[in-house]
Amino acid sequence: xxxxxxxxxxxxxxxxxxxxxxxxxxxxxxxxxxxxxxxxxxxxxxxxxxxxxxxxxxxxxxxxxxxxxxxxxxxxxxxxxxxxxxxxxxxxxxxxxxxxxxxxxxxxxxxxxxxxxxxxxxxxxxxxxxxxxxxxxxxxxxxxxxxxxxxxxxxxxxxxxxxxxxxxxxxxxxxxxxxxxxxxxxxxxxxxxxxxxxxxxxxxxxxxxxxxxxxxxxxxxxxxxxxxxxxxxxxxxxxxxxxxxxxxxxxxxxxxxxxxxxxxxxxxxxxxxxxxxxxxxxxxxxxxxxxxxxxxxxxxxxxxxxxxxxxxxxxxxxxxxxxxxxxxxxxxxxxxxxxxxxxxxxxxxxxxxxxxxxxxxxxxxxxxxxxxxxxxxxxxxxxxxxxxxxxxxxxxxxxxxxxxxxxxxxxxxxxxxxxxxxxxxxxxxxxxxxxxxxxxxxxxxxxxxxxxxxxxxxxxxxxxxxxxxxxxxxxxxxxxxxxxxxxx
Amino acid sequence: xxxxxxxxxxxxxxxxxxxxxxxxxxxxxxxxxxxxxxxxxxxxxxxxxxxxxxxxxxxxxxxxxxxxxxxxxxxxxxxxxxxxxxxxxxxxxxxxxxxxxxxxxxxxxxxxxxxxxxxxxxxxxxxxxxxxxxxxxxxxxxxxxxxxxxxxxxxxxxxxxxxxxxxxxxxxxxxxxxxxxxxxxxxxxxxxxxxxxxxxxxxxxxxxxxxxxxxxxxxxxxxxxxxxxxxxxxxxxxxxxxxxxxxxxxxxxxxxxxxxxxxxxxxxxxxxxxxxxxxxxxxxxxxxxxxxxxxxxxxxxxxxxxxxxxxxxxx
Numbered sequence: 001x002x003x004x005x006x007x008x009x010x011x012x013x014x015x016x017x018x019x020x021x022x023x024x025x026x027x028x029x030x031x032x033x034x035x036x037x038x039x040x041x042x043x044x045x046x047x048x049x050x051x052x053x054x055x056x057x058x059x060x061x062x063x064x065x066x067x068x069x070x071x072x073x074x075x076x077x078x079x080x081x082x083x084x085x086x087x088x089x090x091x092x093x094x095x096x097x098x099x100x101x102x103x104x105x106x107x108x109x110x111x112x113x114x115x116x117x118x119x120x121x122x123x124x125x126x127x128x129x130x131x132x133x134x135x136x137x138x139x140x141x142x143x144x145x146x147x148x149x150x151x152x153x154x155x156x157x158x159x160x161x162x163x164x165x166x167x168x169x170x171x172x173x174x175x176x177x178x179x180x181x182x183x184x185x186x187x188x189x190x191x192x193x194x195x196x197x198x199x200x201x202x203x204x205x206x207x208x209x210x211x212x213x214x215x216x217x218x219x220x221x222x223x224x225x226x227x228x229x230x231x232x233x234x235x236x237x238x239x240x241x242x243x244x245x246x247x248x249x250x251x252x253x254x255x256x257x258x259x260x261x262x263x264x265x266x267x268x269x270x271x272x273x274x275x276x277x278x279x280x281x282x283x284x285x286x287x288x289x290x291x292x293x294x295x296x297x298x299x300x301x302x303x304x305x306x307x308x309x310x311x312x313x314x315x316x317x318x319x320x321x322x323x324x325x326x327x328x329x330x331x332x333x334x335x336x337x338x339x340x341x342x343x344x345x346x347x348x349x350x351x352x353x354x355x356x357x358x359x360x361x362x363x364x365x366x367x368x369x370x371x372x373x374x375x376x377x378x379x380x381x382x383x384x385x386x387x388x389x390x391x392x393x394x395x396x397x398x399x400x401x402x403x404x405x406x407x408x409x410x411x412x413x414x415x416x417x418x419x420x421x422x423x424x425x426x427x428x429x430x431x432x433x434x435x436x437x438x439x440x441x442x443x444x445x446x447x448x449x450x451x452x453x454x455x456x457x458x459x460x461x462x463x464x465x466x467x468x469x470x471x472x473x474x475x476x477x478x479x480x481x482x483x484x485x486x487x488x
Numbered sequence: 489x490x491x492x493x494x495x496x497x498x499x500x501x502x503x504x505x506x507x508x509x510x511x512x513x514x515x516x517x518x519x520x521x522x523x524x525x526x527x528x529x530x531x532x533x534x535x536x537x538x539x540x541x542x543x544x545x546x547x548x549x550x551x552x553x554x555x556x557x558x559x560x561x562x563x564x565x566x567x568x569x570x571x572x573x574x575x576x577x578x579x580x581x582x583x584x585x586x587x588x589x590x591x592x593x594x595x596x597x598x599x600x601x602x603x604x605x606x607x608x609x610x611x612x613x614x615x616x617x618x619x620x621x622x623x624x625x626x627x628x629x630x631x632x633x634x635x636x637x638x639x640x641x642x643x644x645x646x647x648x649x650x651x652x653x654x655x656x657x658x659x660x661x662x663x664x665x666x667x668x669x670x671x672x673x674x675x676x677x678x679x680x681x682x683x684x685x686x687x688x689x690x691x692x693x694x695x696x697x698x699x700x701x702x703x704x705x706x707x708x709x710x711x712x713x714x715x716x717x718x719x720x721x722x723x724x725x726x727x728x729x730x731x732x733x734x735x736x737x738x739x740x741x742x743x744x745x746x747x748x749x750x751x752x753x754x755x756x757x758x759x760x761x762x763x764x765x766x767x768x769x770x771x772x773x774x775x776x777x778x779x780x781x782x783x784x785x786x787x788x789x790x791x792x793x794x795x796x797x798x799x800x801x802x803x
Binding site for chain 2: 057059079080083089091095096097098099100104105107108109110111113114115118119
């Protein structure tokens with residue numbers, strides 16, 4: 001399987017730097033993958049794991065740094081070059097074409113499957129690989145992918161990545177491959193990974209289940225804030241030292257946390273425990289509540305449920321109880337063709353209405369007031385919203401929610417891609433509004449933001465697994481709760 | 489492991505059933521249609537519509553929509569009745585240029601991330617204008633060989649039926665069976681993963697558009713073969729007919745879910761619906777409305793089946 005001499009790395013990324021706007025996703029990462037080893041890659045959200053994966057599979061060119069395959073520096077490294085060098089990737093989000101059959105998806109992934117009889121060959125390849133990795137899988141290769149369950153799709157994707165058609169498979173990147181597999185299937189996969197590695201292949205293994213990482217990897221690379229912070233053989237780590245390596249020295253907090261005595265108070269928002277498991281959710285007036293845990297473990301669903309439970313009526317209530325700040329600005333935040341002012345006032349048009357018509361004067365006054373209060377950097381709020389930088393657009397979205405009389409504001413990771421200066425301004429506004437009695441429910445993937453909250457619910461697999469209060473809200477505790485919950 | 493009916497079969501079932509029901513009703517109303525000549529007359533005009541439907545289906549495979557189909561087919565008909573007849577070399581060159589233009593449109597739509605509806609709506613005026621320039625008044629003459637093919641009388645089965653079967657088989661092979669068609673449908677299903685596998689989405693789009701233009705050109709030429717002369721407005725109805733045909737045949741607007749066989753059946757159903765209403769002696773004023781009603785009934789049936797299927801999957 002390995003035609004290259006053992007001394008060369010399958011792939012070597014040196015000093016890779018990638019930044020998206022103000023955010024440094026990768027800040028000088030060096031990673032060498034040798035033939036015949038399984039490298040575990042761990043880190044919290046936004047540590048840069050997915051970014052380095054995208055650099056290695058050719059989907060993203062680093063703004064700085066070099067990539068070498070089998071000892072030869074690659075100048076034009078792209079998806080095609082990566083595949084030609086035997087790099088395959090199983091992505092975190094499922095990436096099969098749902099309208100095609102399993103064999104047709106195999107064809108999409110393997111360029112050389114063409115000509116007469118390609119269906120027969122593809123059936124042999126994918127069927128054989130599925131049997132090899134997941135004996136007794138029960139997947140019909142001629143079936144359409146949209147008819148398969150999530151676990152079956154994941155199995156197909158893994159088998160496709162490992163199957164060899166023309167170029168030998170040298171490196172397979174598995175990004176959270178076990179997240180939708182049950183324990184039996186996960187064991188089958190991990191066993192296969194070990195045998196693949198022993199046969200001379202290489203694997204980069206990303207998982208939030210630390211026990212899997214520890215048992216499967218030869219070497220573990222820990223990333224944080226776009227840097228590699230620790231790199232050691234797997235047997236030198238245990239679960240606690242891994243969690244410790246992912247965190248950082250606890251910083252002094254300059255803000256006093258408020259610990260409200262909630263006993264006996266009626267919560268402003270409440271929700272029973274999700275799917276009958278975990279802890280119930282409750283929010284009291286004047287609190288800033290953080291929703292933490294690894295991305296996509298039910299935080300956004302909780303926010304949407306909270307929102308819909310109070311606004312999901314066909315008739316608009318005059319006084320809204322909750323306002324929502326969307327995380328994905330482009331997708332469900334801004335109205336791109338509208339002015340800053342119109343974007344700001346849309347949530348509270350009812351409050352600006354006089355006899356059924358929107359009062360332009362009241363709208364302009366509101367716009368001026370908020371422009372000064374949150375310092376939107378523009379000459380005129382009549383300018384189009386897209387003339388603002390991303391951070392300032394986000395401030396407008398905050399103002400949109402804060403301008404409503406709603407006593408509770410739900411925020412779905414709104415600070416993605418916002419520079420640090422703007423963040424500080426928004427944090428101050430949040431704190432000031434909370435002191436006036438508003439409640440904030442804040443899902444954030446950034447540890448610093450979670451640590452600003454008065455109380456934090458940690459999510460895992462769709463349920464709340466821990467509640468941290470006041471001084472207990474520390475990076476260490478949040479990390480421990482989100483990873484230990486997964487291991488349990 | 490195999491289920492009794494796969495979702496693809498169910499998808500084809502409704503159009504096939506509705507065509508059968510319509511056909512039986514037509515035979516009941518007008519038993520003389522149940523003959524060689526009768527069938528040929530019933531389905532004659534379905535051939536160009538089926539070709540245009542396949543062209544539209546290709547565009548819909550990559551999640552786009554072509555609103556210039558009608559004017560483009562008209563333009564091709566005008567070219568076929570003039571240049572292709574008088575100076576075949578120039579005629580072929582013009583048609584090749586039209587295919588290149590379609591490929592360029594695919595590139596433009598992809599590179600600039602434009603809505604295909606807007607681009608093709610704009611192009612519909614260009615094609616319409618060119619058609620008027622070529623044939624300011626109805627006229628021209630169909631090339632002899634096209635005419636000969638379209639009025640030929642093969643034994644036992646009328647030309648129209650044979651042509652429709654050939655169209656269905658060829659396009660089924662290209663879109664559903666060939667390894668190339670898989671990529672086209674993959675682009676409609678999940679363009680990002682196709683791109684991650686190292687394919688050029690740009691190339692796939694351009695090819696799809698060029699292939700669609702090719703089928704639309706066949707539609708225009710066969711139409712002229714039937715009508716013997718052309719007019720700049722000859723096929724304006726084809727834009728909506730082709731879209732309706734794809735949807736009737738089990739295709740969807742997004743997601744790369746298409747069915748060439750279904751599309752041909754859809755085109756046949758639409759053609760037959762017109763004859764059916766004439767046999768019912770419904771006044772022409774009401775025919776378009778009645779045709780719409782038939783469409784709504786068939787699509788309603790499909791929605792119902794989809795819902796049943798989803799419920800079955802969930803439980």
